[in-house]
Amino acid sequence: MNSILYHIKKIFSDSFTSSPQFYFSPGRINLIGEHIDYNDGYVMPAAIHHGIYYAIAPNQTTAIHFHAADFDEWFSVDISEIKKMSGWKNYVLSVVKEFVLLEKNISGFDCVFGGDIPRGSGMSSSAAVEGGLAMALNELFGCGLNRIELALLCQRAEHNFPGVQCGIMDQFANMMGKKDQVILLDCKDLSYQYFPLQLQNYSIVLINSMVHHTLAAGEYNVRRQQCGEGLKIISASSPVQSFRDIEQAADLLAYKTSMDELVYNRCLYVVEEIHRTKQAATLLQQNNLIAFGKLMFETHQGLSQLYQVSCPELDFLVEAAAADEAVIGARLMGGGFGGCTINLVQSNKLEKFVATITRSYQHKYGIIPEVYPVATSDGTAML
Secondary structure (H helix, E strand, O other): OOHHHHHHHHHHHHHOOOOOEEEEEEEEEEOOOOOOHHHOOEEOEEEEEEEEEEEEEEOOOOEEEEEEOOOOEEEEEEHHHOOOOOOHHHHHHHHHHHHHHOOOOOOOEEEEEEEOOOOOOOOOHHHHHHHHHHHHHHHHOOOOOOHHHHHHHHHHHHHHOOOOOOOOHHHHHHHHOOOOEEEEEEOOOOOEEEEEOOOOOEEEEEEEOOOOOOHHHOHHHHHHHHHHHHHHHHHHOOOOOOHHHOOOHHHHHHHHHHOOHHHHHHHHHHHHHHHHHHHHHHHHHOOOHHHHHHHHHHHHHHHHHHOOOOOHHHHHHHHHHHOOOOEEEEEEOOOOOOOEEEEEEEHHHHHHHHHHHHHHHHHHHOOOOEEEEOOEOOOOEEO
């Protein structure tokens, strides 16, 4: 048995008399298409084998009992008294609240959860926490929601108590992931395609900068507001209703004098990234990983210079990767301001790459980065 699952199971059996069901809820990577899920763009995520484990059982009362194993913290509340709290409690309580708002027949339950996704790493621990609980409640209480409905419920939950105005990508990948597949998701209408992830002689490895970000601190929401402001200016004098309607980045120049420079830069990044992601899907179908990797480097430049969600540590890691002949693509992944870079590395040179970048990063910042080779996974499910 997985050591995390064993730990969760032991806490539950030591704490409760009910017989739990067990769930695994994966984190996610995103190969390309960053910060455009809330801008009607396309994204290319995959669920991964790092995630959150749940042990959960109804308790025939109206009381909800949570134990967050990673913090060793307990919390209990009556289902009639759910309200906004702080920290991890907001993520689980907001999920329960969404079921209540849908008038689903949710009653009390006992719950222990924990996992192996580092917080603030960009692997979307929040969506994994939300997805595991949502799937469990849906099945244990017979709510009858399908996976896409659950993903949308989890997105609303993150908007609600945590206050992070995220797009749909993280929750969609969490629910809809398939092992050895990536998803090309159209975030405007939720149409999607699966593509085999044929890595050939390459591996995906995440390098955690160990710089921790908190999306709810506001910068994520600021970027969303800036994009909305830019689109409003564009739409006022053209038939364009979405960034995806702009055929090429040069078409934005007509609006540059009407916009604040920061707003223009945000819009330019979004338009370029939407086109990059569509191009990347074609390259993946052609098994052209070299060209795909070049797009990853371009995405990082846009995220760093135009969207300004990078930080010196992430830029250093990407520059070090670009200088290594074993690496064909690298960029920051996730919300930014810290967390991980995602790297496409020749498998037979992976160990040397990791040793080199770890040494150089430690020399520069006095920090030993964490390294995560990742494999794809199926979406959230009962174990």
